[in-house]
Amino acid sequence: MPSSNLNDSDLDRLGLETPIARIDRALKQLWEGDEAKTRASLINLAIYTEDSCQLMADNDLLDEVAAQHACRALLILALPEAQPPRARSWIQALCRPYQGKQVVCSEQISFVLEGGDAAQVQNIVFAHLDSDLPLVVWWQADLSKNFEERLYSRIDTLIIDSSRWSYPARQFDVLLATMAAEPGGFDVRDLAWTRSHFMRTALASCFQDATACQNLAKLQTIQITHLKGQRTTALLLAAWINQRLKASLSMELIEKETGPALQGLVLEGEGVRGEVRRDCDSCFVRVSSTCGENTREDLLPADVDSEAELVSEQLSRFHGSTLYSSMLPFVRSMLK
């Protein structure tokens, strides 16, 4: 991929261009003589992409995420096919006011690596970590050759978004194989799975009371309405429902051109119905459950939507859940 997709005015937004060998010194200079700024860091957060169009969006995203989670941010654009080989870097401080007078900042280091290989990515990441802090990597590219053992063995939390994968079945296979190779290793957080959290919470509330709960066995169908491009998100939700019910309900996915990633979920059976509906512009979901003659309605929060919010949400949870990994075989079988 040619590097010409990146224009200078965009790259200027990455901060001060600095030779890679001088990054530490440049970061130090960034803080010197500015008493009002406090550097804060709780994690190393690396974003890895192989899509040059994504670079500036990720740059904006880091600004939002760092406002919630003080971090050493590493933004890495790798263009393995680009020639001639070249590596550039930029530094900047992501700052926000605190209590009116003080400013709290995270550091961001951005890299554009043209023609590099897996070893170069590893070297770049490992050379610029804030020591002793956990390493969280959001791997936006396919889990390809650059995602290899020496890198992932050092990762504490791996963030992925399976809804972005062009060939989800193949990628889930790689993910499962990697997790098998690193038992007890990194924790996986899938943004596609996080996107369905509010739907799962709302669905749980549909069947909270004893009467509704008793009718769960009567459920026969799942209908999920999702945004185009979020099929995997919908499949993960369906897999979870089947896993929880220990059933295999018939499934219908309805794709929409616009609106939130997940827009509707209906579970239905004889005399029992649970529905979760999210309107386009609402930050709430309407929940209704019907058992026989009784219908109950509720309004619940719709959770977060933007990628920055999804990532922030993941970083707020220190411990991952084994639920997601236990579901992967189900999802994988649905993708056959």
Next chain:
Amino acid sequence: MPELENPFQETLLSRHRAEPCTVVIFGATGDLTHRKLIPAIYNIAAAGDLPPQFKVVGFARRDKTDEGFRKELEEGNRQNSRQGHNDELWNSFSQCIHYHRSEFEDLEGYKSLGKLLDQFDAERGAPANRLFYLAAAPEAFKPILEMIRAAGLNEGTKGKWARVVCEKPFGKDLATAQELNAVVAATFAEKDTYRIDHYLGKETAQNIMVLRFANSIFEPNWNSRYIDNVQITCAENLGMEGGRGGYYDTAGALRDMVQNHLLQLVTLVAMEPPTDLSADSVRDEKVKVIRALRPLVGPEAVGKNVVRAQYTAGSVDGTPRVGYRQEDRVNPESNTEPYVALRLMIDTWRWQGVPFYIRVGKQLPKKATEISIHFKKPPQVPFATSSMLRNSENTLVIRIQPDEGIALRILCKQPGQAMSMQQVKMDFRYSSSFGKASPEAYERLLLDAMAGDATLFARRDEVENAWRFIDEIENAWHKSDSPPVMHEYPAGSWGPKEADDLLRADGREWRLL
């Protein structure tokens, strides 16, 4: 028949789940309901943590409709909600709020409350749990509890629970606390009684246990071998504004703050590691600390270890302040202390010889609550004179409010040819490290009460043992022939000189906040 588990629920929550219930708030027209309780419940709803088919019933004397009550609460929520106010959410949430008018002593009012709760159950199609929240004035607790029992509302129906949450003050001395406990015990089992101390719901207070027991570097040093003294300061820069003088003048700093909040902080700092995190394991360890407090019996012991004081006219932040006795609704001849400083000793192996200095006061220079752990100085520092080491002990500071966080003070070599040392501070701040705002203490505590987790609530024996310790001091002040002196300090100062002398006698100083 055991209740069916909701298979969708079990995997979603990392904490105890609030169970479907109706919360009945006694004293629903009061300040606490408007400023704290309803905004807390609203924020729980905004986070999606409220159980389904949830109801709130406000119980109070004034005549109101449901709609009128909701309107008043909406105003309070707009002003006090941590996450702001969303009209769409409020409109949905407020439908679960109802109002029930009754005198606290009127049994018929409780019977009609029972009918209302039954009506909600019928609408739900199933009985629900009931949480009774006593937010009324303390003198109303007894009649409320007796009427709840007389109306049969204290028994959960069809396997559901009925619990009570009691706001402080829980009694005004040991005798009244025991009397109240007896009334509570006659109405609710201890496991269903939740005595709230909102300090325990604060993030930093909860973090004390994590700091101590999840970090291996602190616990080995957390004893008399390495710790010289512990200081707990709770400073307020306000006086008796908003008519608070009426209540405060009957209580004083010792009863209002030390008996509950500050002794709870002492227990968290001094307790042994619990065997597990169950409510009773944690509270067993806390009670052991209170029992191990060396009693201060008689005016002499009290005079030696406790300093009480009233503020005189002065200024805080450049604003003139009147003296305590000139405050609104305060007796001009009052003998109540808006300031108290204590030296406590805990007679256990771990804490033998380590004083815990506590001070709490009104009209001090700033609002701050913090715990500081002062470590012993090293036995010998070859490159420093004793004057260089003055006030240079390692200090671990746990800031409870504001600006919650933890700081560690250490000595470092100053750059240069000479071997000079300087104190530096390593500072962790919740707000700059975690962008996400902590939930309000009441949110956490209400959810815990709904979920049946009593860890952050005081148990009967904790309360009574704390009163037993406090009563000795109160007796020396108010019932002895030669009571210790009531000292004075100008408003805006850090308290009376005698409080400084309390530490100076031990060769120590209060930490400068």
